[in-house]
Amino acid sequence: MTDASGNPILRVRGLSKHYAARDVPMRRRAVVHAIRNVDLDIAPGNIVAVVGESGSGKSTLARCIARLEHSDEGQIWFRSTDISALKPNQLRPFRREMQLILQDSAGALNPRFTALEAVEEPLVIQHTKNADERRREALRMMELVGLPADWAVRRVTQFSGGQRQRLAIARALILRPKFLILDEALSGLDLSTQAQVLNLLLELQEAYGLTYLFISHDLTLIAQIADEIAVMHAGEIVERGAAVDILSRPKHAQTIALVNAAASLVGVRAFAATGAK
Numbered sequence: 001m002t003d004a005s006g007n008p009i010l011r012v013r014g015l016s017k018h019y020a021a022r023d024v025p026m027r028r029r030a031v032v033h034a035i036r037n038v039d040l041d042i043a044p045g046n047i048v049a050v051v052g053e054s055g056s057g058k059s060t061l062a063r064c065i066a067r068l069e070h071s072d073e074g075q076i077w078f079r080s081t082d083i084s085a086l087k088p089n090q091l092r093p094f095r096r097e098m099q100l101i102l103q104d105s106a107g108a109l110n111p112r113f114t115a116l117e118a119v120e121e122p123l124v125i126q127h128t129k130n131a132d133e134r135r136r137e138a139l140r141m142m143e144l145v146g147l148p149a150d151w152a153v154r155r156v157t158q159f160s161g162g163q164r165q166r167l168a169i170a171r172a173l174i175l176r177p178k179f180l181i182l183d184e185a186l187s188g189l190d191l192s193t194q195a196q197v198l199n200l201l202l203e204l205q206e207a208y209g210l211t212y213l214f215i216s217h218d219l220t221l222i223a224q225i226a227d228e229i230a231v232m233h234a235g236e237i238v239e240r241g242a243a244v245d246i247l248s249r250p251k252h253a254q255t256i257a258l259v260n261a262a263a264s265l266v267g268v269r270a271f272a273a274t275g276a277k
Contacts (some may be wrong), residue, residue, distance in 0.1 A: 002154060003198045007080070009179055009211050010065070012040040015074035015084075017060055034060040036235040038074070044178070049214040049222040049243070049259060052232035053227045061232070062183040065213070066100040067091055078179070096126060099172035103184035105164040109171075114140065116152035119170045126175065141170040145200060162193030166200070173204070183215040198225065219262040223247055231255045 015038040021030050035057040042048045048056050063069040065076055065084060076084040083094055102108050109118045120138035123129055129137065139149045145166040151159075159167060165182070165185065172180060186194045202225060204210060216222050222229060223243065230240040233254040239246065250256045 008041040008077075009044045009079060009192060010040070010042040010213070011075075011077040012038055012065065013075045013077070014039065015061070015071050015076065017064055017071050018067065033235050035064065035071075037236055038099070038235075040230060040237065040240075042179075042213060044211050045205075045209055046227045046231065047205065047212040047214060047225050048228045049216060049226035050230045050232055050237075051216055051219055051222055051253070053258075056232040057235040058217075058249075059183055060235075062100065062181050062213070062215045066095075066098065066181055068100065072144060092126065095122075096175040097177050098179045098181070099175065099177045100181045100183065101165075101168050101172050101185045103188050105161070105188075106169040108168055109164060111155070111157050113156055114153050115147065115156060115159065115167055118156050118167055119174060121176050122171060128175075137174060138170075141174050143202075144173070145170045146196075160193075162189050162197060165189065165193075165197055169197070169200070169204075174209075177204055178209070179211045181213045181215070184217070185214075186221065187216065187218060194221070201225075219247075219258050223262070231258065237259075 006067050016036050017034045019032045019034060021032045038057075038061060040048075040050075050061060060069065064071045067076070067086070073081050074084065078098060083091065086094070102252055110121075113121070116135065116138050119141055123134045123137065128134070139152060142152060143149055145171070147163065147166055156164065156167065160207070165188075168185075180199045186197055188196060198221070201212070205212060214222060214226065226243040228241065229243050229246040230237045231246070231252060231254055232238070233252075239250070239252040239255045241264060247259060248257060250259045
């Protein structure tokens with residue numbers, strides 16, 4: 001899908017990534033194809049979900065799109081620029097517009113930092129604003145994600161898992177990006193906290209016109225938020241379409257298995273009802 005101008009915010013073409021692994025029984029090196037020939041378009045303001053079983057290549061795709069890993073083949077167009085061809089120092093302007101939020105917020109945040117330091121660090125890295133301006137912006141972002149400003153002096157380790165994820169979201173938003181990649185960003189949270197953070201993400205998306213690429217294995221979660229769903233299996237996107245169509249009329253065997261598993265967990269009727277975002 002594209003916006004009114006006909007331009008997707010993200011356009012991926014023929015993206016592939018492989019790793020070398022040692023095949024011990026055969027005493028030779030084997031090639032593991034993490035992602036193979038992936039095409040993906042995302043329109044501005046949309047929520048597109050990539051779902052699949054563990055090991056299907058979802059996280060590798062996210063890391064390649066965010067340029068944390070270099071793909072072996074293919075192109076990644078962000079707006080009108082092929083960022084797959086850019087060198088690390090050329091990526092800095094794009095880091096402001098594209099941010100990645102990981103599942104392990106504890107690992108993504110420096111445990112020696114206070115909450116304020118963790119949230120304002122991207123501004124420091126980007127050499128944006130002076131110290132007072134950075135502090136004010138970090139405090140504003142903390143309040144935006146539901147964390148009181150007087151918690152700013154607490155160490156990151158003093159926050160709960162859900163609170164750390166809110167810090168990670170505040171940290172990602174402080175650069176005012178337009179595109180967020182959320183790689184299993186809610187899977188480590190209890191159901192109550194997950195619902196709170198999910199509602200926060202939807203509110204922020206509506207308020208700021210954000211575009212989300214949601215990576216998840218949890219189809220019941222994705223059913224609540226996604227405009228479109230892409231199903232990955234063995235490194236490839238095997239089915240893609242509007243969320244309601246994928247959930248109600250799956251075609252590929254892997255999609256059918258995921259939908260059936262989700263329906264068995266929450267009840268067929270309840271699950272079908274979540275298919276309309």
